[in-house]
Amino acid sequence: MKKYILVTGTTSGLGLAIAKxxxxxxxxxxGTGRRIELLEELQNGYRESFIPLCFDIQDKNATQQAINKIFSTTKQLDCLINNAGLALGLEKAFECDxxxxxxxxxxxxxGLLRITRLVLPSMVKNDAGTIINIGSIAGTYPYLGGNVYGASKAFVKQFSLNLRADLIGTxxxxxxxxxGLCSETDFSLVRFKGNREKAKAVYENKTTLKPQDIANIVLWIYKQPLHVNINSVEIMPINQTFSQLVVK
Known part of the structure; x- marks a missing residue:
């Protein structure tokens, strides 16, 4: 029996590795994304096993149309992986755009809320499914300039826990x-708005996580026995640890 997976943000980085x-x-x-050429490249490698959905998850109508396309193909989505997300800027809160x-x-x-809300009723109806949200250690540990990015990932963390509460009995x-720190993605390039030197400096001479590391964990979570729920996984490279408190 075929199993259907929805991964958002599959054109690069974590989403691409997870989809593969x-x-x-x-x-x-x-697989969703805004860059059709990258979606088509992935489709060329896997033919009918990969179904591209080119749209921006900020667009309500486009999101609804994409979900409609999914449910015209299958009545049961086995797993939703909410990966799409971004950070912009590293300025202090009083200096940012x-x-x-x-x-x-x-x-x-x-964007995460819309897709989850549109997918969830079918999972409840089928009494089956797995939702895996890609948060960040930034949702737990603050850092200079992390402000709204960190707050958005704290939201993802708390929303995941509250989903579990709502889904009791299913x-x-x-x-x-x-x-934590993960290279070989577009994360820092997007954060610094195309400045490759600044993006490169984030990972230079550092041991980092790789997208495949995260993809392995996502697949492992999904493959657990159906009575097992992995509430959360926090993962860092070996040379990254918790920020120390700062006093000035």
């Missing part, structure tokens, strides 16, 4: 993965 991990295990993967804050809230919070599982 499930495709290699012969799942049918719906307000539009950057609004974009992060619209993507990291509202067989639907909810997990939140909180990665």
């Amino acid at each position: 991990a499930f495709l290699e295990e012969n799942f049918i993967v719906f 307000l539009s950057d804050w609004e974009t992060m809230v619209e993507t990291n919070i509202n 067989k639907i599982r909810v997990s939140n993965i909180e990665p």
Whole structure:
């Protein structure tokens, strides 16, 4: 029996690695993203196993249309992986661009909420499904300039826990993965708005997580026995630890 997985943000980084991990295990993967050429490149590698959905999760109508397409293909979505998200800027709260804050809230919070709300009723009806949200250690540990990005990931953390509370009595599982420093993604390039030198400096001479590390954990969570719910996983590279308190 075919299993259907929805992964948001599959054009690069974590989403791409997660999508490939499930495709290699012969799942049918719906992958979202804004860059059609990258979605088509992935589709060319996996043919009918990968179904591209090109839209921006900030767009309500486009999101609804994409979900409609999914449920015209299958009546049961086995797993939703909310990966799409971004950070913009690293300025202090009183120096940042307000539009950057609004974009992060619209993507990291509202986009995740829309897709989850549109998918969830079918999972409840089928009394089956797994939701895996990609959070961040920034949702637990504050850092200079993290402000709204960290707050948005704290929202993802708390929303995941509250989903679990609402879904008591069902067989639907909810997990939140909180990665630390991870290279080989577009995260810092987007944060610094295309400045490759600044993005490169974030990871230079550092041991980091890789997208495949996160993809392995996502797949492991999904493959657990159906009575097992992994509430959260916090993961850092070996040379990263908790921020020390600062006094000035």
